[in-house]
Amino acid sequence: MVVALCGVARADEVRRMPAELAPPAIGPLLRLRLLEGVEPPGPAAALVRRGGAVEVLRGDLAQVLEATARASRVELAWPLELHRDLGGEAIGLPMDLAARQEALGLLGAGVLVGVVDTGIDWTHPDFMGRDGRHRVAWLLDLSLGERVGAHPGVEVYGGALWSAAELTEALAGERVVPSRDRVGHGTHVAGVIGGLGEGFAAGVAPEVDFIVVKANQGEQFAFTEADVLDGVSFILERAEDAGRPVVINLSLGGHMGPHDGGSDLERRLGELLSARPGRALVASAGNSGAEDVHASGFLTGEVERLPIVVPSYERGDGAASEAYVDLWYTAGEPVRASLIAPDGRRLERIEEGDAAMLGGRGESLLAVSHEAETDTYPGLRQILVVLREPDVGALEAGGYVLELEGGRGRFDAWIALRGAFGARFGGFIDPNTRITVPGTSPAAISVGAWVSRSSWPSRSGGVPTLEVTLGAPAVFSGTGPTRDQRPKPDVLAPGLFVLSALSAAADPRVNPGSFYGAASRAGVDPVLEGGLYASSQGTSAASPFVAGLAALLLEQDPTRDVEAIRDIVRASSQRVEVGASRFWHPKAGFGLIDVEAALALGRGERGAGAPSATRSDVGLSLDVLHPEADQGVRVFVVPRGEGGAPLPPGWSVAVEAEFEQGEAVVEAAERLGEHVAAVRVRPGTARGVGRVRVSVDGVALESSPQLNIIASPEELGGEGPPSEVSSRDHACAAVWGEPRGGGGWVWLVLLGVLKWRR
Template sequence: MKVKYSLILLVLTFITFPSWGNDNKIDPYLQRIINAQGKYFATDHFGKTFSQSPDEIPQTLIHFFIEADLAALPALRALGVEINTITSHGIMTAMAPISQLPAIAALTEVRRLEAAHPVKLLMDQSAGPSGVNLPNLNFPRLANTGRGVVVGVIDTGIDIEHPDFIDEQGNTRVVAIWDHTLDPSDVGGIAPNPTGFTYGTQWNKTQIQGGYTTCLHRDNDGHGTHVAGTSAGNGRAPTADNTHFTGLAPEAELLMVKFDFDNEKNRNTTTALLDGINWIFQQAATLGKPAVINMSLGSDYGPHDGSMPEERGIDDLTGANKIVVVAAGNAAATYGGTAFETFGAPLHGAGNFSTRNDIVFNPPNSYLPSVSASDYIFFDVWYSGNDTSRIQITTPSGQKYPPNFNGIYKNLWKTNGTDGGFNTNEGFVYCYNFPAVIGWDTNNGDNNIYCEISDAYGVGPVNGKWVVEFIPLSGSGNYQAWHGYSDSLAQTYFWYNSGTTKHTWGNLNDPFLSDSHMTIGSPATASQVISIGAYQTKNQWNARIYHTSANGYLWDTYVNGSQAYGIFPVDYYDPFTLEDLAFFSSRGPSRDGRIQPFISAPGVGIVASLSQPALDSLSPPTNYNYYRYYNRIEPLGYYATLQGTSMACPHGTGSVALLLEEAHNKGINPTPAIIKSYLQQGARIDGFTGSVPNNDWGYGKIDVSDALTQVQAAPPPELNSCQPNSGTRNQTLMVTLTGNHFQPGATVDFGPGITVLSTTTVSPQEIVCNIKISRKIPRGERVIKAVSDVVVTNPDAQSATLVNGFTIK
């Protein structure tokens, strides 16, 4: 195995990090976090360590994923690894001291260690929560209300005393809450860890029924309450004009996970996200009910192809009656105008290594390095595992790093070379260029470049024109890239694949500017989730119009009136076009070419439940309150108007709840693929969506009324032939089954003595299996030949049998 060295070039001083064995098992982000303990790593976009002192012994810990065989569990636990979720393909959510990672990687049964990373709420404002608009109701209610279905929400929590989550008999509709921000020791032991999990507190229905006197959970942000109201609120709260803002599934039961977005307990990690999904599906299974989970959250970085560990873990956890709906993201943007001033530049670019000056970027003239905050720009670049390249960065003064490719720089920033950085008087410059075999995800076969220009060593990136050059060494050289930046550098202009540095900041007509292509975030690119884009449905709403007090800070007095987009203080949102796609809604496709988002839902001007603790929450020193400042609050104070794919998502979730209810009533156990087919066939198409599917709208606009008409029992599978239909002992071979009505995820049983290594549903008419025949005829067989039936079982539990379909010779 080739030994790799990580080094930092500080002027003329080398700092060499230790090179551990089993490098191929530790992803580069995790390796760098281990080496630098989070330093110079674009703040916490890719995860970070934290400290705890159990038994008075300080330890530096990290959340991460382990991919391993189950046989590794005793050894992992002996090394002090805390494990919560284990999926069917051996993806484990873990926490351990970073000092133990080399020993963990050395275990034979461990295949891979990958860093967990944080996620964010998909809001329209970085300073506060965002959401969408609930049309009241766009869809006929009919008989479908979500009864008998569980809606799970992973978010900021829920206002358990809000009337929208209490039925007409005064009973709570919230079955249980797992609060990641409160541990048993924080609440005097009145709420335990959930069974099978090692952190947080589970609040039961009796405690929730008692309200805030017996349940200490709070939603002080309001985002989660709004999401829950959109998907499943019953509209019982009063309004000034007697309008009932009813959610799509008002009789569904609710399971809530309060996620640690603010990292109060060092749990804003994708491992905790996977744990939350696992817990909700476990609780729903105990109740014997189908479940759909809403995740109005995500991350803008990674391979954008569904191959991240949390995405593959979600794919493992979903299945029949277990559906996950994810917001597509708010990463679409444009240069110029108020949106650019508020949100910054589009995040995506693409090109070919053969073009000179691959990436050019220039901060605005107004940029000055921050004193109190981090300043950084980073690039996350993906290219074919068959290609190789190296990197060179040119600063505004014309200095090149590395200055040449000789001697100590021979392998620096080269594919499968060394990673390292330069501490300069123009900022800290760092890159790595890792091949697929040791990249942060070994499943997509692609190489990954990470470049960062930051103030990690005290000197912020200087203003002026920077150039990131990818120098081709072999292969085609095509790449896709995403960049990120600190707030101080949000108005930076980025140009990709232009071949020149002759660009001007402020020129909106430059064809080489970055774009919003491929900006669907993770985990929305997971193959088994339903990703939701947002369109515009409401421009004006009844609201409290708040006035500042004499000191200019306290938003504590108001008059009732109306607020609209494009009007202060919501003037950052302009223009508004009814029924058109929201400007912020992330665009597809996924990097592996799938249509994204899957479908779109109302996402602008959404009125839904407002958490009272959030309404009363005032942030010092100015007593700022997002809902008050932006005039979001309905006059009686029970509802708020928001926008973002964050709340387009619960329109999808509520719609799926109705589809699950209808399917359950008809004896159907739908998989994610089947639910997608209902939504696709029922989708609405108009002049705004254009021809579908496309990578702006997906399959169009959700129309749950039409989708419900598609819920029909699927025909049972038919199994006609098996070729080859025989094999010898100790043989491994590929077998093709033909028939009809095979569903994705179908399983195959060849009887005793045969192990099915893999099963692929090629089409409704064909399944291909890789099987292994045992060395011995199973005990009890009295004949020379063992003849077995072949059974195909679809995810909806319907099966077909080919009698005497396979023979062991």
């Protein structure tokens, strides 16, 4: 067993990891899960222990492996990346604070907001209160050494900690606080949540206080899971001490893991935040919506070939880059994995529990690890593929093929790391489930990006403008649902050219390496006149809008938990039409947040009378389904009154599904909250085009979305299916099979239209 590539392992199988397989992860390399009652070994004793896991630094590997006989699990600790680069009016939020106070009556007073990110420019005027006090209650910098004795009794997780009083002294020149946000991402995020904004870039909740954790090292754009969890734990501990409600924003994520809420990171976040009054978590959906980073299909017992494309490129400066492909499958029968390079090199038929590699030690590297099912991921097996550049020159361009032989069941694969060469899938491409982890967590409110602005006033003169479709989901916004068919993202918020606070240390004129640097190098100045604010884009900028809204809802009722807040935010959102879909969509979730409507619903202002057949909402998690997709699809329903407001609890939902052939299995409705219900529909014997019909309290709803359960040519009773079938609600991948020797039919997704092709 090769430690560097293992998802899970028995302790007696672990040996020293070959140096060639050391991943690019910063900081922690391995996560060692100890048996109950066992303390960390010597060199790991001083390292962070979170939820039973010890994060092990790269240099400690040799010593720590001596203790693996006492470990129940060893796995990689993967880095999480920023979803980096004011749509307040788009979400019903007046920019003038006096007008906002009059309209909403809430500005976030008494609520804490935790930001685990790249730090904050604590000298920025946006983070001072209108009464002159500093609103950063605590600043923890994990990239700096501990200030021993500065804050006795406070766990600082090895970082340097300053209080609001100390930051105020530093502003007066009475002490030195060396923490800087040189990336600029955290400052921008905090500004969207609660910056004062000088009247034109005010945050959603400008009276909240902040707890900021700088969790990246130096100017890096990535984080370890350990540092993220340390940051979350620190924030919750400080909020508990203060007796105040708290919202945590995570504008970061990655594609490692099965995207079903089952990763260690997601489980630990659930333990800390789910069903806990006064606590909420908001996470970005990621920026992979337009990238071919997700592939899915079904194993047929034969050989399925998953193409991985490395485009032609010129090698840049720096260390060798690599791509990681993370595949998960549900087959109950044995599967063998092979990897074939464009030059014909092969790693042949790797069985469960085995790993193999070619090259390394200065040459290009191909590696495959095939992990067996464990208690951690029941019913799932993992295959991890690594493609690494040589020390000199480029990785061979062309099509790499991962062959899966045997087994029956679904597989999902993600490009967890694309490398500098931009690896992508060349087949089985699925436009859905491109949302990142931990946005897939059941404990998180997940947020995609909405286009509310196409330009901004630059300090360099002029108004840089981009041709985009206003009033629509951003093309880059990560798509849902989760692998287990939960509705993610939950909602959309403004995420293109969002104006917010600029960290002075991240101004691209003085620091071209900041996250504003790419725009600057392209000849576009993202900074506004005066140098205090800048424009950015990404779901990173969208997530803090919802974090700010969550803070207002906690000010309204500090006892709410994340589930209650998510239910209000979903049910109060504005409909977003994508194609023919009028309700839940993998790109748009439940719609665009509406601050005023959310607060009204939070006050108990609901619809009255019978359910409205025309105003009530119905949507599907997917609208095309493979007949062997055991998880089926989920029907999402929000019953509304004639005025459009959600109805109070007490209603019941019934669903019928009619198809051209056979019968589907319709399960009982389940509540996702007071205002949202879901019903799972499994394929059963149903085939062809069908309609899903919903009634609430006996009232048949007008919306009856179409669902296609695809069939083989033989099942359709002809030589092949129609030349073209529209996907009316939203495109989704449903691969029947890859062509073998030019034969067979393939279900393709092309510009939102589903087609059959030989």
